[in-house]
Amino acid sequence: MVKLAIFAGHGGRDPGAVSGSRLEKTYTLELMDLVSQRLRLAGVSIINNRTGDTESSVNDKSALANRMRADGVVDIHLNAGGGTGTETYCSVSGGRSRSMAEKINANLAALGYRNRGVKTKLTAMGTDYFGIIRMPTAPAVLVEVCFLDNNSDMGMYNANQAADAIAKALIDEFKPIVQTDPPPAAEQTRPSPAPAEQTQTSPAPLQNPIDFKVGARVTVKTTAERFTTGQRIASFVKGAVYFIRQVRPESVLISPKTTGAYTGWLNKSDVVLNG
Numbered sequence: 001m002v003k004l005a006i007f008a009g010h011g012g013r014d015p016g017a018v019s020g021s022r023l024e025k026t027y028t029l030e031l032m033d034l035v036s037q038r039l040r041l042a043g044v045s046i047i048n049n050r051t052g053d054t055e056s057s058v059n060d061k062s063a064l065a066n067r068m069r070a071d072g073v074v075d076i077h078l079n080a081g082g083g084t085g086t087e088t089y090c091s092v093s094g095g096r097s098r099s100m101a102e103k104i105n106a107n108l109a110a111l112g113y114r115n116r117g118v119k120t121k122l123t124a125m126g127t128d129y130f131g132i133i134r135m136p137t138a139p140a141v142l143v144e145v146c147f148l149d150n151n152s153d154m155g156m157y158n159a160n161q162a163a164d165a166i167a168k169a170l171i172d173e174f175k176p177i178v179q180t181d182p183p184p185a186a187e188q189t190r191p192s193p194a195p196a197e198q199t200q201t202s203p204a205p206l207q208n209p210i211d212f213k214v215g216a217r218v219t220v221k222t223t224a225e226r227f228t229t230g231q232r233i234a235s236f237v238k239g240a241v242y243f244i245r246q247v248r249p250e251s252v253l254i255s256p257k258t259t260g261a262y263t264g265w266l267n268k269s270d271v272v273l274n275g
């Protein structure tokens with residue numbers, strides 16, 4: 001199952017942007033809830049940073065996303081400062097951060113906001129300026145839906161529409177992930193290999209099959225193309241670390257976690273044991 005961190009910007013003593021009676025922290029909380037509802041219905045596992053008007057630092061949010069092993073991070077904001085339109089920030093490293101940002105930004109712009117585009121903001125060192133983009137292990141974006149202090153933007157603002165735009169973009173981005181059911185019981189049981197000491201009479205092979213055991217961590221090779229079931233392997237799976245959940249002579253069933261949904265069966269030659 002895909003796990004996404006959907007975070008509401010600001011909260012508690014930090015209202016974010018303020019314009020008249022409008023507080024950014026209130027809008028971001030509502031949007032976070034609406035986006036999360038939609039994603040849950042689509043089968044996505046959701047991590048939120050707050051459930052009410054509470055403080056939530058960028059350090060806490062990043063640590064939460066990392067601890068929960070999120071597959072992606074979306075930090076929701078509304079803009080201020082005299083402009084108009086929608087913009088989304090992604091990482092200078094590009095990749096899935098950029099592709100998430102492009103999909104979200106396109107969907108929000110389609111609602112009628114001026115399209116300010118996908119942007120990066122860097123420090124003098126050339127690293128990502130926003131901690132929520134820089135610190136999580138998973139690809140992350142920061143969405144500025146529209147300008148809280150612009151009456152034209154807020155005149156067309158509709159939380160449900162904005163949530164649809166963001167949620168659909170994320171479903172579109174993450175839908176290639178493959179979920180397969182566990183194989184029939186008969187295929188799950190095979191004799192466990194003999195202890196290594198008894199069988200290693202010849203030099204150890206490059207990848208000892210004994211090491212492919214349930215619970216071991218593997219990295220999917222970037223050259224891997226397809227699951228054994230034929231589905232194309234999504235780009236974000238490549239290079240990522242997974243747990244072996246089941247082992248067959250030539251293949252392993254992998255998952256981002258030690259429990260819950262499976263990602264799919266891969267040939268052993270398409271993964272590297274992390275040891």
Ligand SMILES: [Zn+2]
Binds near residue numbers: 016077
């Ligand atoms: Zn903000």
